[in-house]
Amino acid sequence: MIAEKLIVLLRDGRKLLGTLCSFDQFANVVLQGACERVIVGEQYCDVPLGLYVIRGENVVLIGELDREKDELPAHMTCVSEAEIRKAEKAEKEARDLKGTMRKRMEFLDFD
Amino acid sequence: MFFSYFKELVGKEVTVELKNDLAIRGTLHSVDQYLNIKLENTRVVDQDKYPHMQSINELLMLIKQSKTLDFPHLQLSVRNCFIRGSVVRYVLLPQDGVDIDILHDATRREARGG
Numbered sequence: 001m002i003a004e005k006l007i008v009l010l011r012d013g014r015k016l017l018g019t020l021c022s023f024d025q026f027a028n029v030v031l032q033g034a035c036e037r038v039i040v041g042e043q044y045c046d047v048p049l050g051l052y053v054i055r056g057e058n059v060v061l062i063g064e065l066d067r068e069k070d071e072l073p074a075h076m077t078c079v080s081e082a083e084i085r086k087a088e089k090a091e092k093e094a095r096d097l098k099g100t101m102r103k104r105m106e107f108l109d110f111d
Numbered sequence: 112m113f114f115s116y117f118k119e120l121v122g123k124e125v126t127v128e129l130k131n132d133l134a135i136r137g138t139l140h141s142v143d144q145y146l147n148i149k150l151e152n153t154r155v156v157d158q159d160k161y162p163h164m165q166s167i168n169e170l171l172m173l174i175k176q177s178k179t180l181d182f183p184h185l186q187l188s189v190r191n192c193f194i195r196g197s198v199v200r201y202v203l204l205p206q207d208g209v210d211i212d213i214l215h216d217a218t219r220r221e222a223r224g225g
Contacts, residue, residue, distance in 0.1 A: 007189060011131070011198070013131070025145075027147070027193075027195050056195065057197070059195050059198075060129060060131060060133075060194070060195060060198045061129070061135075061192055061193065061194050061195070061198070062192060062193040062194075062195075063153075063189035063191070063192035063193075064189065064190070064191045064192065065189065066189075066190060
């Protein structure tokens with residue numbers, strides 16, 4: 001398993017990719033050359049982070065990545081970090097707006 | 112006791128639902144004392160298949176849908192994965208993997224402290 005390329009899903013929903021250096025019984029993990037994969041809609045970006053030590057309690061799932069196979073569906077496009085941050089912000093604003101609209105409509109009592 | 116029970120399920124197809132509402136189906140490869148689980152041939156289970164999750168309001172569904180979109184990796188290239196025991200909400204077992212009589216006996220034995 002060591003030196004394997006992994007994807008680590010964290011409790012806050014972040015996805016870290018990297019090469020496994022070490023791990024222990026708590027699922028503490030050391031990733032070499034780690035990057036965070038930010039996905040917004042059909043766009044994604046791998047933000048480089050470096051050497052990461054992840055405390056086990058934050059780990060949800062560890063997946064082995066297939067080195068030969070494409071990791072992502074073909075229709076997904078790789079964009080720069082600046083672009084993905086912009087898309088992230090736009091998505092968050094859209095979500096917030098939906099939340100406030102729902103709150104305002106609450107008096108209608110849909111159920 | 113549940114550890115040994117899960118050990119007997121190795122090789123069977125199970126669905127693991129996580130506390131973040133992600134459900135993953137796969138062949139049980141191994142399990143350890145913390146009930147950490149290793150699955151093979153994993154795939155993300157379509158949320159619509161689980162009626163008990165549809166009762167949640169529309170907004171939550173939307174969030175969930177965007178969440179499943181967030182995990183295209185899992186459908187494609189992640190064939191094997193390790194799931195930390197602490198994040199598992201429940202494990203859906205195959206019908207033939209459940210022998211209620213044996214489980215009854217085991218829980219009674221456990222309760223008696225033997």
